[in-house]
Amino acid sequence: MRSQNEFSYGGDASVKRPELNQEISDQDWDNFVYNRKSLRGKHLELWQHISGCRQWIKVERDTGTHEIFNTYKADEASS
Amino acid sequence: MQNYSIFNLIKNAFTNHQNWDLAWKDPTPKKEYDVVIIGGGGHGLATAYYLAKEHNITNVAIIEKGWIGGGNVGRNTTIIRSNYMHDENALFSEFGMNLWRKMSQDLNYNVMFSPRGIINLAHSDAQMNAYARRGNSMRLNGIDAVLLNREQVKEIIPMADFSENVRFPIFGGLMQPSAGTARHDAVAWGYARQADSMGVDIIQNCEVTGFDLSAGKIKGIRTSRGDIKVKKVGLCVAGSTNILAEKLNMTLPIETHLLQACVSEPVKPVLDRVVTFGAGHFYISQSDKGEMVMGGDLDGYNSYAQRGNLPTLQHVLTEGIAMMPFLSKLKMLRTWGGIMDMSMDGSPIIDKTHIDGLYLNCGWCYGGFKATPASGWTFAHTIAQDRVHELNAGFSLNRFSTGHLIDEKGLGTKTWIS
Secondary structure (H helix, E strand, O other): OOOHHHOEEEEEOOOOOOOOOOOOOHHHHHHHHOOEOOOOOEEEEEEEOOOOOOOEEEEEEEOOOOOEEEEEEOOOOOO | OOOOOHHHHHHHHOOOOOOOOOOOOOOOOOOEEEEEEEOOOHHHHHHHHHHHHHHOOOOEEEEOOOOOOOOHHHOOOOEEOOOOOOHHHHHHHHHHHHHHHOHHHHHOOOOOOEOOOEEEEEOOHHHHHHHHHHHHHHHHOOOOOEEEEHHHHHHHOOOOOOOOOOOOOOOEEEEEOOOEEOOHHHHHHHHHHHHHHOOOEEEOOOOEEEEEEEOOEEEEEEEOOEEEEEEEEEEOOHHHHHHHHHHOOOOEOEEEEEEEEEEEOOOOOOOOOEEEEOOOOEEEEEOOOOOEEEEEEEEEEEOOOOOOOHHHHHHHHHHHHHHOHHHHHOOEEEEEEEEEEEEOOOOOEEEEOOOEOEEEEEOOOOOOOOOHHHHHHHHHHHHHHOOOOOOOOOOOOOHHHHOOOOOOOOOOOOHHHO
């Protein structure tokens, strides 16, 4: 168990940057930069272990209860 | 409706105050309304009130999942101000200040509006320059602003830390003398009572479970107390905006985050202004009961918990103690949290949507309470006229895709980059 203080939040991890080698609509950019689902319940999000090993991780957490279901490496696919 | 006055107070004293009218009724939902406002918080109640008062639309229901005034209007730190630099926020908020000034008379309900002034402290020359610029912008928009030097601040708030060897010395501050506080619950109840008296149905313990749309137009809503046919729907649900947006297949530039506040044990009068710390995010005032009312940053991650975690509280109170060391001697009485609809540029959204008859009011971030009257007034206008008022034209939903963001330091969801 590590203290929450050691971690810094990085936002919704399900957001994908549009592929740059193709036409990107304003709507695509809008969705990437601004629009978020932000629902109650399971939420896949990025955290950085900023006061520790400084790695980025993906965390599946409940936004209502803060229960953590799963963690993944930043480049690992979440199931 | 019974008037609240000294005469009625005396009259009712003879019957031990047993015969006062109920402040609002508890109606059963009708089958059909002209307008349904979802969310019985300050903004929703104010919207219904101004729909009835300004636009003569009274076939209106407020649908509230819990009880009215149980959300952020009952959880804020009651600060009222219009110390904004940009026109969109400044003109909107100052319009609201004028509504605040006459609210108690207007609603026949004492909202205890106390224009005691707000001081934003500055801790560097650069910050003083920034405040001078903001103050000038405010004055150009007709808002009162006074730039104070260190000595002037010391005269007003001598209990702040003016010693020589502090990490964040006080250089001065920007004061808006007409800013202040009000009793937040009274605002919700006052609006509710007047809206009810004009025919608005306030329906509590009723959850909206879905929407009926047809050809891009709103036809009705589904609730835990039956379906309701409706011509226009206004969303005023703050931290629950994303939950209802999902039912409408909308994704919004809004994240739901948790903001905490706290009060200390009551003490003798010591602070007669609202003061904010300039080297972090901390604000403080003293309530009429003597409690020090304090708040600061978001917890910093998406949350619907309505209760916060201690690290953020500790961080915020550390700032408080840096600013006013005497706070360290006080015991904490209560802490609580509310869920905020944080917009991506820190400014709100009051707009129509791509769905005909569906109107959106959200994105209030840290500043929802003070906006209550102006938000209700402009949202009522937007719904009644089916077009935005010039006061809320800047708070458009599409500003994020068109690039017309409002560059106010309102702090959006990403507090860590500010």
